[in-house]
Amino acid sequence: MIEKVQRSFGLAKDRLEGSKDSYGRLIREIVNTGVCTHCGACVATCDVLEWVDGKPKLTGKCTGCGVCYNQCPRTLTVEVDLIGDYLSSYTAKASNERIEGQDGGVVTAIIEFLLDTGLIDSAIVTQKDEKNPWKPKPSIVKNKEELYKSSGSIYSHSQTVVKLVEAIKEGDNSIAFVGTPCNIDAIHKMKDSPTGLLNLFMRANIIKIGLFCMDSFNYESLRSFMASKGIDINKIQKMTIQKGKFTFISEDGETWAYPVHDLDIAKSSSCNYCIDLTSENADISVGSVGSPSGWSTVLIRTGIGEEIFNEAVKNGYIELRDKAPSMKSVLFLAKLKKVELYTVKKRRTFVIRYISEEGVEEKEFKEEKAEKEVVLEESVAKLKAAKMSRPKLIDDFQKIKFTLTNTSGRSLEDVTVNISHVSEFFETASYDDKINVWYPFEELEFQFPRVDNDQEYLVRVIDKNNRVMTKSIDINKVLEKAKKKK
Structure with a gap:
């Protein structure tokens, strides 16, 4: 009987040759997104997987055979399912x-x-x-x-x-x-x-x-995107989406091509x-x-x-x-x-527009600390409740873009995201966004324009119970990385 089971494993590996459905893909798409059913099918069919602390753990080298991925009840691998x-x-x-x-x-x-x-x-x-x-x-x-x-x-x-x-x-x-x-x-x-x-x-x-x-794409948002790039929609003869690029072609043959994800705000x-x-x-x-x-x-x-x-x-x-x-x-x-x-994608994009006004009072920045009697909830205190992606500069370095991901494993309610520019311990610009419910593993994308002579930005995420996350953005480091890529 053992020989028959091993022969079945061998046949499965042969059929999946070249599939590239590795353990890493299983973790990324199924386990980390919170939809793992804990059935153990992956562990049962792989000699180098063990069930540890409520999830499959690699105990040896993954060959990328794809057997574990293709046994999971949450993956879609058959043509008719796709x-x-x-x-x-x-x-x-x-x-x-x-x-x-x-x-x-x-x-x-x-x-x-x-x-x-x-x-x-x-x-x-x-x-x-x-x-x-x-x-x-x-x-x-x-x-x-x-x-x-x-x-x-x-x-x-x-x-x-x-x-x-x-x-x-x-x-x-x-x-x-x-x-x-x-x-x-x-x-x-x-x-x-x-x-x-x-x-x-x-x-x-x-x-x-x-x-x-x-x-x-939303028509008005698409039109606004084109206008921001200097494209006259009246002169466009054709639009295409191919190989991850959204291409606009004018009547005289001039073309403009952008990665499709650059138009997420219009999607x-x-x-x-x-x-x-x-x-x-x-x-x-x-x-x-x-x-x-x-x-x-x-x-x-x-x-x-x-x-x-x-x-x-x-x-x-x-x-x-x-x-x-x-x-x-x-x-x-x-x-x-x-x-x-089985992967929660971005549901909202927050575009924060900075409006400079004369006479805006500068507010002294103070690092807030919880009082001793305040007890943080276990799920927020012990887990990394939120994760921020590496900030990027977009639109010719005029805007900063990053995403926040709810990694707490639960829905967070009444969340406030505060973004402020800090200069010499003073906040010279501050913005707040309110999110009623932030779902597990949901990504929120933020885009906001830089202020003049910026140095550092502070991102604070707070739910109705506690401070969830505080992160700083050193604009000089972001600029250095952006220039290296160019």
Whole structure:
């Protein structure tokens, strides 16, 4: 029996060869984030792991075989768990040269086919607002000329469900609906829930075409970001997100590219909780990940989706590439989204704006000490209740950025974060932010502008019971590190 068990371990290691799912990854994603179930599956399947003080501990060298990680009930490692069920996958593009899609124009080509053949009464798409450049405008289209105006991606939320219900009220019974995963989920629930409108109104036949989506951005915040970088939104012809870069391309070909995380302040808060990259509840899912430039990755998920896609190909609306899409790339990004299940990400970004006012009274800085009779709670006193990341300088050294993480293992209530500039024992600028509830392992990002002739900043975190953390930021040291990186 022992030999059979060992043979099973060997088979598991062989199948996981090259997975890079090490003990470190298990600790980082599962144990340190507080979602470990204490089941012991990792320890039971690894000779160099022991259960010590309520968590797995490495007692020997980790080979990175991935067995422990892949036994954990909280990790997502199987393809169907990452991108959902699908029948087939293709690399494709639109045959019609008039279609100027984001990458391949497949979505537009499918709807063009459905309109030409009379299989749908209308389609719900997103167009650009005529008066506000790049602002999403949900629309009902019934002909190809209107359809072509919707080609290309817009990286902001579009209330397309409103237009779907409007089309149904107008008498359209067969409708193609194009949306991001969150919008597709709304339609799925409206169709499948016992109290869903589309379930109760049986005459509505909705074909769901889902888009791959990693993040969506608030329109006004995105516009403000572009303005801060000197980018005229009126002259932008295309926006893309590829390889971790958000790229803006102007009409004359000029480009600006920024790391996507630089736009976190503009990102929709709901994206921090979304775990669906590929629109798992769609009939057909389409995105650029996994295919070369100018082509789309297509996942066929349902029978009706397969029939429609095959007919569109057969009738010359869509061209297929011989080589299948790289599902490895799709799975990699999908896992980054799924990790939201067990890693609490940033939920809020605090941008502190310093307004200099004449006559602001300088306040003497005094290091506060607890009186002798005050007894600190065990969970705050004995644990490192909060952790501050290394401060960074952003926006041409004009702002300081750092994150605070609640490492206490519990929710902290009525938290005050005080940031002050200290000069010769005086506070020359002081800001307070209030957080009603700070959840375990939740990250709070702070960005604040530097004051003139700054020397040192003090960060104090206080909850309703005790002082949680006090940290100082030596601006000279931060400047030295920033200059070395340059």
